[in-house]
Structures are given as structure tokens and as C-alpha cells.
Amino acid sequence: MNRTLEQILPKVQKPARYTGGEYNAVVKDRGEVDLRYALCFPDTYEIGMSNLGCRILYGVMNREKGVWCERCYAPWGDMEEEMRREGLLLYGLESGDPISDFDIIGFSLGYEMAYTNVLNMLDLAGLPLRSEERPQLTPLVVAGGTCCYNPEPLAPFVDFFVLGEGEEVTLEYIELYRQAREECWTKEEFLQEAAKIPGIYVPSFYEPVYGADGTLEELAIVEGSGAPEKVTKRVVEDMDRSYFPVKTIIPSTEIVHDRVMLELFRGCIRGCRFCQAGYVYRPVRNRNPKLLAEYGKAACEDSGYQEMTLSSLSSTDYPCLLELCDELLDYCAPRDIGLSLPSLRADTFSMNLMERLQRVRKGGLTFAPEAGTQRLRDAINKNLREEDLLQSVRTAFAGGWSGVKLYFMLGLPTETDEDVLGIADLARKVYFAWRECTPNKARGVRITVSTSWFVPKPHTAFQWEAQIPVEEYQRRVNLLRDALKRDKSITYNWHDPETSYLEAIFSRGDRRLADVLEWAWEHGAKMDSWTEYFDFQRWMDALEACGLDGDFYAHRERGRDEVFPWCRIDPMVSTDFLWRERELCYQSQTTPDCRTRCSGCGANRLLSGGVCNG
């Protein structure tokens, strides 16, 4: 181990985060690899290690001969301070070598508030932040993950973005890079070739042109670059043939999701109109239940984990859920392995299932009705009936559960005060359901209502919407708070509006926001998803210093024909479909799920047969 690191580690909190050496961490012989890849997650070890996507890519790359993929996370402040003082550059956890010497540095972008960590990690690696200040081919700085569906705020810092699922395209660009290095291509030459790979967006080949009102006039293709009109996202067509991380790193210290994660399927049949994941991960692709059961058992055997969780956007929609659960239970029960099932819908079927799974621990149950009235739930296409929710909580309370969390959003399109007050009504109905069904009134009940401030996202039916002004959000919070004041069993929490405002700015922001990010970072911004570090005023100062108005991005309604910063990115869900969905919202009309009736979103074009198996 590096001597400097050895001297630093006794001074910092939780040093095991910075050492590597975990069970199943891949260590290769430096002499036998020709491609070094730093898979970077712009948050702490505990968060980054919980990310399934990164585990998949780590496995996919490391099973390739000659490729050594290592992990890299954002150090906490105490560690960063020591690293800077001692001149220790950001290093790969497996080898301890500085990532600036690697061939490719890949970031996983899942959350806008982690953007400053990307800049900070590049700086800690000793690299210039902007792509143009890194003229050499090596190291390449690339990024993938959901945030890349609008990559523009990070465009100047990243050489290229990868859209969609990375299992296949990662190996394709690694091969291209090897060729480029072999044949001594320039970075420009490499990027031109890379732009021909489906799913790769090279931001320097698109030049934003702004109109007088500050909106985009076009994102012009740079002449001679050969960059495509649209960059289509990548999907893995056959989930049964795609890599599953059976043998995966088992951390030696606690992380957030410390258990076997079994990914049932990708995509979602529901089509909730606010949900970016629901649109951009289309089409639905299921994994075979037999295969899943095998993976789950093998992963338990290899890891020694005593807990397994099924993961997907909506587990109840997995067609073979019962069959799979039965098979897994046969394995788990005699071994005392807990099986948990998040992302359940609040219907009776799910509750029966829950009861079968969680025989021992009955902690809290969480539901996300998102809106307080049926009218608004219909408008956002959250197809959850009040009666289903109440029936579910009745079953749960009767079965001994004594805590329910209910998640809602405030500021959804078409929301009225009646909808806001509907949240309080619904919470009270849940309370009465408890009174009616609980076998043990003396134990009491905890009902928690949480509201967040709706953030419109790109590639959703609400991408044209304005986020409501902060004063109005605050008024609706107060309205609900007052309505729930007298209900002693109901606790009301609401998100602070500051983070949601910044999310709204960056999620639909354009390339000019890169300067804001850089200014904020220069003035100390990092770890913005952590209250220990978040400073709202710094962001307001950053916007002002760059001459930009946050409200322009967050609170402005866009016209049907506005050119979006993400206009070159194509998740294969058509804009006409999204607009149609938006109009249906204003008529409080629902759209049936993909299995009931295809609504023609266009995602089927990503599959060779042209038919979704949803």
C-alpha cells in the first residue's frame, strides 16, 4: 500500500472506504493488461457501491482479457483535505494507481446534485476539468447513467456520453480506443469514429445556438464532424443472455444496499407521466424466472449475504413473480435468508405476497400514491385506486404492521387546493383503516406523509411544464400542514425546496450551466446531496455570476415546438407520444399500461422483432 495513503488513513473517518482489497475485488497483473479503466461514482463509497449498474459494468469489463476496470469514489471531506495536503492523487481502489494514468475514466451519473463531485474528482485526479484542455487521447473522460438523457450541463467537461444500457457499448468503445491507440489517432479522430457507434453522444460536435429570448434555436451539428442527427439510446435486447453479477464485490464495511440484488426486468409498463425512468428505460424486457432463481441462489452462496432483494421499477408487474418467489423462498427460508420486495404496488396481490415474504420482521411499509385525489392520480397516470390502497393497508394492519409511509408530490400539473387537501383525507382514511383492522390498538400507529416538490424531467410527458414557484410550493405545504395539524398519529415531512429548485434547473438545463457548475465548484461546492456541504446561497451566487436566471430553467413553461437541450438524444419514445400524454393529463384521462394496450410510444423499434414482450 502507498506510504502516503498509509499515513493518511489513521486520520480519517471510516478508512476501509479507501483501501480496496474487498472479497471479489478484481486484481490483475499490470503486465498483462493493456487497458486501464477507472469506473468512477461521484458520491461516497457507501452510495456508489450500492449501485447495481456499476457492479454490472465492473464485471462486464473485468471478464475481458487485457482490460482492468477499477473503482473510484468521491472521498469525504476529511479524506479530500488529507489527499490535497499530501499531494495524493485520486487513485483506483484495486491498484492504488492514480487514475490520471488510466486509459478511460468513466463516470456514472444518476443524480444532478452529484455534478460538482464529477468536477472535484477530475481535479483530485490532477486533470483539467474541460475536455478542450485535455487535448490528448488519453485519458478519455466519459459518462453514462440516467442523467445523460440531458447531458448538456456537463457537456464541456466530458469527452462523450453513453446513452442507455452500457453492457455492450462499453466494450465497443474500448475496442475502438485500442485501435485508436494502436494507430496513433488524435483525440478528434477518435471522437469522430466514436460518434458513429450507436448510443454515443459527443457534445463537442454539437454547437448550441441561442435566440434573443435565451431559448435554444438549434443544437447545430459541427460541420465535418459527421455526428448523427440523433443519438439513439442502447438497450440490451435479451435479458437472459446479458451479464448478471453473480460473483460481485462484498464490501468489508457497511454500505447502503448491502445485500444480493436480483434485477427482474428492465423498463416499466405503467407510464406514469412524471416518471423519467418509466419512459427512458422502455421497452420492458423480462428475465426468465428459472434463470433468476439460479442467479439469486448462486449470488447468496458466493457472497454469504443473509438478505436478498428483488429489484425493478415495479416488481408486481413481473409476470412470473409468484413462481419466482416460491422458488426463492424454498431456498431462503431454511437458511434464514431474508427476501424483500420493494417497488410493490399497493394492491391486494402484493400484500399477500408481502405477508409470505416477511414473516419475521414487520417494519414499515411504504407506498407512493403521489397525489391525494383520484382526479390528479388519473391526470398523472398513476393508476392506483384509493380502494386498492386502503385494502392493502387494511391487510397490512391486520397482519401486524404498525407503520405506513406515504409519498406524494406537490406542484404536479393541474394540481388544485382540493388535490392538496386530498392528501390529508387519504392519510386520515389510512388512519381509520388502522383503527378498524389492527389487532393491537395499544401499540399505536405511525403514519408518515412526505411530500416533495415536483421536478419536471426531460423525455417525460411533463418536459414542457413549469415547476411551480417556490412561494406557491410553500403555500401548498402550509395548507397541508395546517390540515394535518390535529392528527396526532400522522407525521408530515416535506422536502426543503432548495435542492428541488436546483434539480429543476439542472435536469432541463442547457450548456451555459456548465459555467455555473464550474463557478460553484471553484467556490467550494461538492457533495451537494449532503446537508453537511450543501449551500444554496452559493448556487444563487453562481447563477448570478454567470448571468443566468434559475427561474428561466425551473419555472418557465415551454412551448410545443421549443428546441430542447436534449433534442439530439433519442430514447426512442416519440415526442408526439409524450405531447399526447401531456394533453391527456389536462383532460384527467388515463392511458392503460403496456400489457393492456400498446399506446404506441415507439420504444418497440428498439427490439429486432418490433414487438415488446411487456
Next chain:
Amino acid sequence: MADRLLFSKTGRARYISHLDLMRTFQRAFARAKIPIKHTEGFHPHPFVSIALPLSVGYSSECEILEFGLLEGTDPETVPARLTAAMPEGITVHQCYPAQRKLKELSYVNYIMNFEYPEGRPQECEPAIAQLLGRESLVVEKKSNKSKKGYTEVDLIPLIREWNVECQSDTMTLSMVVSAQNPGLNPELIRAAFCREYPQFAPQFVTFHRREVLDAEGNLFR
């Protein structure tokens, strides 16, 4: 009586905390398919207990873990199987039935390495000799029980023997100190030395647990 493992914890594994290490062992037993006894009670879990918690960052070649091997496993095979299921830096050397009680573990031999990369001052050797040769050396020790947040403890009676060896850029102090009730954390020696002789403060000190001993000074297993 229970079974015991003798293991070492070196390299990257030094930074795994006591609690994390227990969980790591529980999982490693499962990975190695070595069935062990579970605790009783409402939430049964695999029972493991590590004799003397080791401070984070210290290395050791004499850690003792207690557990209960279930029938059907040959203890001879346990060290190799378990080591293969461990993170880098943890090596299991022996697996054997416990013969004596843990409270008979009385002394620990620590090796402290004082590092002076720019050259060791000559006078640091007499300095440490003088410090450890005192009648008493009372220091403040963090304590959760005391209202003041610390208690006073005399280090000298807790040191059974010591020996110092010097090289051009290091001073190596080997100490046999009290293991428990109360134990002595050698960090307190480092801190006392640096406080009394700031001019000889080393750039860095490493701590290594070399052996655990009984009241007579014989190996404890």
C-alpha cells in the same frame, strides 16, 4: 467449550473496524460453507466474538476469534477454506477447541515502529527510556463513563516489560502490556512521548500486535 481461530490482520485489512470484521467473518463462514452455531433469541445470527478488539489501522498476527463449529466440518480444513473466503489481508492460521478461558489472556506484545524518514535523532532512544523508566506516568484517557469525558490512568503499572531497538531512520519499541481490565492501548504511549518530547516526535508510528500472553508470560491460545 467454544472453538477458536487464530488469525492475522495485515495490509489493507488493517482498516476494517471491529464491528465490520465480525460481519466479515459471519459472511466468510457462509461463503466457505462452514456451518457455525447461531445465537439464540428473537433474531438468531451466526455467533462470533473477537477476543481483544484491535484499533483500526493496527496490524496483528495473533487475533483470536471464538465461535462454535457445528458437526461435520474437519477443523483442519477450516483455516484454508476460510482464508480463501476472506478479504485481502486476513489469514486464518489455526482452528482449535478452546482449552482455557479468555480472561486468562493477560498481556499483549505490541511492536511500535517510530518512523523518522529524515533521520532519527540520537536522543530519542534515551528519551523513551527515561519516559518508560519513570515511577509513574499519568495520562488522560477518553472515557464515556466519566462526567469530564476523560479519566486519569497511570501507564507504568500496565507495562510489564519493554525493549527498544534503533536504526538510522526508525526506533522500534517492543512492549508487553496489560491486555484487559484495564488494558493499555499503545497509542497512549505514543501520545505521551510526543507530548513530553515534541522535538523527537516521529513522522509516523505503526502499531503491530505480535503476541498474546497469559499471566505467566506464556503464549495464550
